[in-house]
Amino acid sequence: MIIFEEELKKFHKSLEMGDAESDIYEKQDEGDVVEVLLNLAQNSDSAVAGEGDVYNE
Amino acid sequence: MKCFNCGCDLTELEYCTNCGADVKHYKKIIYTSNRLYNEGLERASVRDLSGAVRALKECIRFNKNHIDARNLLGLVYYETGEGVEALSEWVISQNMRPEKNVANEYINALKNDQGRLENIKTSIKKFNKALDLCWQDSSDMAIIQLKKVISMNPNYVKARQLLTLLYIQKEEWEKAAREAERTLKIDCGDLKSLRYKKEIEAVLKQAADNKRGRRKKKEEVTAVYKTSGNETIIQPVGVGDSLGINVFVEIAIGIIIGVCVSYFIVLPARISSVRDEANAKASEYGAQLDEKNAEITDLEARITELQADIQAQKEMIDGYSGSNGTAEINDYLMAAAYAYLDTGQDNMTVDEYLEKIPDDYLDDGASTEFLDLYSYLRGGIGSSVAERFYEKGIESYNSRDYEAAIECLTRAYEYNPDSDDALYYLGLAYYDNGDVNSAAAKFNELLEKFPDSLEAEKASQHLEEIGD
Numbered sequence: 001m002i003i004f005e006e007e008l009k010k011f012h013k014s015l016e017m018g019d020a021e022s023d024i025y026e027k028q029d030e031g032d033v034v035e036v037l038l039n040l041a042q043n044s045d046s047a048v049a050g051e052g053d054v055y056n057e
Numbered sequence: 058m059k060c061f062n063c064g065c066d067l068t069e070l071e072y073c074t075n076c077g078a079d080v081k082h083y084k085k086i087i088y089t090s091n092r093l094y095n096e097g098l099e100r101a102s103v104r105d106l107s108g109a110v111r112a113l114k115e116c117i118r119f120n121k122n123h124i125d126a127r128n129l130l131g132l133v134y135y136e137t138g139e140g141v142e143a144l145s146e147w148v149i150s151q152n153m154r155p156e157k158n159v160a161n162e163y164i165n166a167l168k169n170d171q172g173r174l175e176n177i178k179t180s181i182k183k184f185n186k187a188l189d190l191c192w193q194d195s196s197d198m199a200i201i202q203l204k205k206v207i208s209m210n211p212n213y214v215k216a217r218q219l220l221t222l223l224y225i226q227k228e229e230w231e232k233a234a235r236e237a238e239r240t241l242k243i244d245c246g247d248l249k250s251l252r253y254k255k256e257i258e259a260v261l262k263q264a265a266d267n268k269r270g271r272r273k274k275k276e277e278v279t280a281v282y283k284t285s286g287n288e289t290i291i292q293p294v295g296v297g298d299s300l301g302i303n304v305f306v307e308i309a310i311g312i313i314i315g316v317c318v319s320y321f322i323v324l325p326a327r328i329s330s331v332r333d334e335a336n337a338k339a340s341e342y343g344a345q346l347d348e349k350n351a352e353i354t355d356l357e358a359r360i361t362e363l364q365a366d367i368q369a370q371k372e373m374i375d376g377y378s379g380s381n382g383t384a385e386i387n388d389y390l391m392a393a394a395y396a397y398l399d400t401g402q403d404n405m406t407v408d409e410y411l412e413k414i415p416d417d418y419l420d421d422g423a424s425t426e427f428l429d430l431y432s433y434l435r436g437g438i439g440s441s442v443a444e445r446f447y448e449k450g451i452e453s454y455n456s457r458d459y460e461a462a463i464e465c466l467t468r469a470y471e472y473n474p475d476s477d478d479a480l481y482y483l484g485l486a487y488y489d490n491g492d493v494n495s496a497a498a499k500f501n502e503l504l505e506k507f508p509d510s511l512e513a514e515k516a517s518q519h520l521e522e523i524g525d
Contacts, residue, residue, distance in 0.1 A: 014185060016140040032120055033120070035121075
């Protein structure tokens with residue numbers, strides 16, 4: 001059974017030309033899984049390096 | 058595939074052979090991203106556009122630098138009427154890889170087709186407005202807006218879905234079914250459209266079943282069984298009952314309804330349509346009339362311009378032909394020049410010709426060359442002619458012909474403005490002729506220009522006599 005009001009809530013306004021610029025910036029700033037992985041890799045490297053420093057002391 | 062750490066080509070090993078970075082998870086991410094792109098491509102190729110959007114968005118979430126995925130996502134958005142979303146994806150793709158990128162072609166194609174771009178912009182605005190109208194319970198207005206949107210941007214899936222929903226709300230099931238069908242032709246995998254279609258089909262099926270049930274029931278009661286003694290009489294329902302007055306009444310009611318429909322619905326619509334056509338024609342003729350009027354105004358202006366041109370040309374021709382005496386004046390100058398060059402002729406002859414040239418022509422109409430020659434001739438004959446006029450003037454004065462003396466001395470003074478004698482005798486001639494004002498003017502001029510001359514003293518005495 002379709003309830004009009006409920007269905008209407010599922011409709012969202014489309015992006016207009018004026019909103020394109022902000023949308024582009026927003027999308028460009030979005031992260032991806034590759035970035036997450038790289039951050040993890042860098043953190044783990046620095047953690048290892050940090051541990052090494054402590055160990056050397 | 059390149060190593061995320063050093064950029065070297067990766068092998069089948071789980072680490073980079075160049076820098077030793079662990080690429081096991083990285084490879085998995087890239088493979089997943091590629092798999093999602095392939096899925097998106099496959100879905101798009103069978104027009105499951107919403108499925109393609111989901112897969113491609115997922116692909117970009119794994120690897121946002123997947124250029125092909127972005128380009129395809131833009132293309133799918135464009136196909137579903139979401140022009141701005143499409144442009145966004147293509148612009149991001151273009152920023153990531155400015156050259157050798159098909160996104161450039163898409164963007165340029167859209168930019169070059171300004172009409173299409175304008176349609177997309179307007180249709181999106183109208184769709185958003187229609188959505189607002191839906192929330193304001195103005196379904197009819199929203200339907201009108203959405204119909205316009207669809208006429209401008211026929212593949213706008215969201216607009217078609219909203220229109221379908223509005224038809225469902227208004228229980229216009231046939232229209233809703235048609236719209237849902239069209240939406241699914243654009244995007245066959247859209248869950249919302251599929252759900253609407255299912256709902257509509259269910260309602261239509263139920264309606265069809267009800268109709269069929271009623272008809273069956275009606276068919277069942279087509280005869281009335283009566284018993285008369287031992288006999289059973291089967292009498293068809295309606296036979297004998299309805300073939301009487303009822304038939305005519307029904308026909309009459311039908312005719313009345315028909316007339317009413319044509320009077321209240323068809324006729325006004327037809328009148329309105331004819332009026333619209335007439336108005337359209339009138340405005341068309343009005344526009345044509347305006348155009349013609351503008352043309353006439355232009356032509357009139359052109360005529361005025363041409364007439365002015367003709368007048369100017371005529372004046373020029375007249376100038377050449379000598380209707381205002383130009384040619385004649387030129388002849389005088391030529392004659393003066395010839396007389397000047399011809400040693401057999403007197404300089405007074407030259408003066409005669411020069412004197413025939415009017416002063417106003419010298420002031421206004423004469424060319425520079427004309428004036429140069431004129432001045433040259435006057436300069437050339439100046440001293441001798443001045444002397445001759447002076448002699449003649451004195452002669453006339455002595456013979457008491459003051460009028461002639463004034464004329465000759467004036468000319469003598471004109472040719473030689475340094476002659477104090479000529480000026481003095483001119484004043485004297487005026488004096489003796491009884492024109493004391495002119496005489497006083499000349500004596501004063503003499504006192505001013507030649508204050509130390511002998512004639513100045515005499516002029517002063519005359520001025521005293523005049524009482525000036």
